[in-house]
Amino acid sequence: MTALTKYTRLEATGLWRPTTEGQRKEVIVSIGKATLTISDLNEQAITHWSLAALARANPGERPAIYHPDGDPSETLELPADETEMIDAVETLRRAVARARPRPGRLRWLGMAASFAAVAAVLVFWLPGAMRDNTLRVVPQVKRVAIGDALLARMERVTGPACTDPLGTSALRRLGTRLGTPKLAVLPGLSRPALHLPGGVIALDRAVLEDYEEPDVAAGYILSEVARRANQDPLDSLLQVAGPWENFRLLTTGDLAPAVLDDYAEHLMKTPPPPADTSQLLALFETAQLRSTPFARARDITGETTLDLIEADPMLGRQTEPLLDDGTWLRLQNICGG
Structure with a gap:
C-alpha cells in the first residue's frame, strides 16, 4: 500500500475498551503493514x-472513536491532539476503500456489458441472419407475387405495361431466346431496365424503339441477369425495407403496401450498380450475341465501355440474328408506335 510508507513509524496514545461494559485503558497505538497494533504501556501487544x-x-468528530467493522463494542479512542495519527488512519481507510472491490459497480458494469452485447447482436448480427433465413424460406410463388405487386405500383407512374398482341408475342420470343421468359415493357420507365423478385425484368420502351437492332435490348436484359446473379432481388428489397418488414414477411408472408410503394419508387430513382463485366461477357457468349452494339448504345465513343468492345465474344464470328426483321419490328411497336 503506497499510502502506508510514510506512517510506518507513527505512534500515538489512546484509550482502548475491550467491551461495552469494560474499563477504558490507556494504550499505545502504532500502524503496521496491514494492521493497527494496540499495545499496553509496556509495549506488549494487546x-x-x-x-x-x-x-x-x-x-468528522474529535476525539476519534474506532472499532472493528461489525463489532462496535470494542473501541479505540484517539484524543483530539493526536491529529497526525487520526489523519494517518483516515488516509489509510480511504486508500483501503478505494482499493476494495465494489460488487454493485461491478454488477452494473456486467449488466451494461451484457446489454451492449445483446444490442450489438440485435443491430449487427440479427438483421443479416434473419434476412438470410427469410431468403431461404420464402417460396417462389411469394416472390412472384411480390414482383407482380411492385410492377403494378410502377405502372402507376410509368403507365400500364405495353400489351400489343403482336408485340407481346415477339417479346416472348426474345425472352425465350435469352432464357429470360418474364419480360415486361413499360412506356415511361426512368431507367433502361430493372429486375424484380420473381424473375421479372422490366424494360423501358426506349431500348426497343431507339435502336436499329435487338442486340441492344438484349444487352440491357443480360445486364439485369448479371446483377440478379450477384444479389437476390428480394434481398435488395429487404435491405431497404428494414428488419421489421423482414420479420413481418417471415412471420406473416406479407409486406406492408407502403413498403412496396416506397421500394418501387426507390428502384425507379436509384441508378443500378454496374454489372460485372466478366459475367456479362460470359452471358453474351452463352447467348451467342455480340456485346459491341450494347457497348456503343451505352457510350457512342466507346471510351467507357471499351472492355465490352475489345472482349466481344463474337468478334470476327458469324452470328445468327437475334430476331428476324419482322419479329423485331413487331417488338418495336409493342407500345403502339
Missing part, C-alpha cells in the same frame, strides 16, 4: 485490528 476492517463510530 490486539491487532485490520486496517481493511476498521470502522469509525463518529466520522
Whole structure:
C-alpha cells in the first residue's frame, strides 16, 4: 500500500475498551503493514485490528472513536491532539476503500456489458441472419407475387405495361431466346431496365424503339441477369425495407403496401450498380450475341465501355440474328408506335 510508507513509524496514545461494559485503558497505538497494533504501556501487544476492517463510530468528530467493522463494542479512542495519527488512519481507510472491490459497480458494469452485447447482436448480427433465413424460406410463388405487386405500383407512374398482341408475342420470343421468359415493357420507365423478385425484368420502351437492332435490348436484359446473379432481388428489397418488414414477411408472408410503394419508387430513382463485366461477357457468349452494339448504345465513343468492345465474344464470328426483321419490328411497336 503506497499510502502506508510514510506512517510506518507513527505512534500515538489512546484509550482502548475491550467491551461495552469494560474499563477504558490507556494504550499505545502504532500502524503496521496491514494492521493497527494496540499495545499496553509496556509495549506488549494487546490486539491487532485490520486496517481493511476498521470502522469509525463518529466520522468528522474529535476525539476519534474506532472499532472493528461489525463489532462496535470494542473501541479505540484517539484524543483530539493526536491529529497526525487520526489523519494517518483516515488516509489509510480511504486508500483501503478505494482499493476494495465494489460488487454493485461491478454488477452494473456486467449488466451494461451484457446489454451492449445483446444490442450489438440485435443491430449487427440479427438483421443479416434473419434476412438470410427469410431468403431461404420464402417460396417462389411469394416472390412472384411480390414482383407482380411492385410492377403494378410502377405502372402507376410509368403507365400500364405495353400489351400489343403482336408485340407481346415477339417479346416472348426474345425472352425465350435469352432464357429470360418474364419480360415486361413499360412506356415511361426512368431507367433502361430493372429486375424484380420473381424473375421479372422490366424494360423501358426506349431500348426497343431507339435502336436499329435487338442486340441492344438484349444487352440491357443480360445486364439485369448479371446483377440478379450477384444479389437476390428480394434481398435488395429487404435491405431497404428494414428488419421489421423482414420479420413481418417471415412471420406473416406479407409486406406492408407502403413498403412496396416506397421500394418501387426507390428502384425507379436509384441508378443500378454496374454489372460485372466478366459475367456479362460470359452471358453474351452463352447467348451467342455480340456485346459491341450494347457497348456503343451505352457510350457512342466507346471510351467507357471499351472492355465490352475489345472482349466481344463474337468478334470476327458469324452470328445468327437475334430476331428476324419482322419479329423485331413487331417488338418495336409493342407500345403502339
